[in-house]
Amino acid sequence: MKDFNIYVTAKAGIFDPAGAQAEGALHNLDLKMIEQVKIGKFIQLRCDDSTSLDNVRQACDKLLANPVIEDYRIEPVSED
Amino acid sequence: MKDFNIYVTAKAGIFDPAGAQAEGALHNLDLKMIEQVKIGKFIQLRCDDSTSLDNVRQACDKLLANPVIEDYRIEPVSED
Numbered sequence: 783m784k785d786f787n788i789y790v791t792a793k794a795g796i797f798d799p800a801g802a803q804a805e806g807a808l809h810n811l812d813l814k815m816i817e818q819v820k821i822g823k824f825i826q827l828r829c830d831d832s833t834s835l836d837n838v839r840q841a842c843d844k845l846l847a848n849p850v851i852e853d854y855r856i857e858p859v860s861e862d
Numbered sequence: 863m864k865d866f867n868i869y870v871t872a873k874a875g876i877f878d879p880a881g882a883q884a885e886g887a888l889h890n891l892d893l894k895m896i897e898q899v900k901i902g903k904f905i906q907l908r909c910d911d912s913t914s915l916d917n918v919r920q921a922c923d924k925l926l927a928n929p930v931i932e933d934y935r936i937e938p939v940s941e942d
Contacts, residue, residue, distance in 0.1 A: 789904050790904065791904065791906070804905075804925060804926060807925055808921055808925060811920075811921075811924055811925065813917055813920060813921050815909050815910045815912050815913040815917055816907055816908075816909045816913065816917070816918075816921055817908050817909060817910060818906075818907065818908035819905065819906070819907055819908075819926075820905065820906040821903060821904075821905050822903070822904040822905070822906070823901060823902070823903060823904055824869050824870065824871065824901075824902040824903055824904035825881075825884075825899065825900065825901050825902070826871070826898075826899075826900040826902070827896055827898070827899055828896075828897050828898035828899075829895050829896050829897060830895045830897060832895050833895040833896065837893055837895055837896070838896070840891075840893060841888055841891075841893050841896055844891055845884060845887055845888060845891065846884060846899075
């Protein structure tokens, strides 16, 4: 088994409505010290051993991320 | 400024509908080597210097995660 973690975040300059909403809500909860919230996706893949980084990139570009408004970072997970 | 990354994932045994959907869609895209997909949240916080780990835990428990069905991990980000 090969595992990969993927971190999907909004590109710089793209509005993140969920993050903005969370910011306001935290301030209402008296957690005003939290000044900025950005909410992205944390995706964990479990793949068979034949999987290449290129396969994972394809999965991101075609389905898991929206390359127009999101950046992603792929991190191979070492087995323990 | 103090930054924190938060990783929110479904607890073991909790069904992850978005992940299951993505799995099926990847198989239709001929990416069958990707056997399991779990979709969680990757949250980035920017906080003022007075912020404690306990404040961030409160934010997670009250708003950013649902402790009934989700686990979270907080990672302080070191400034470069």
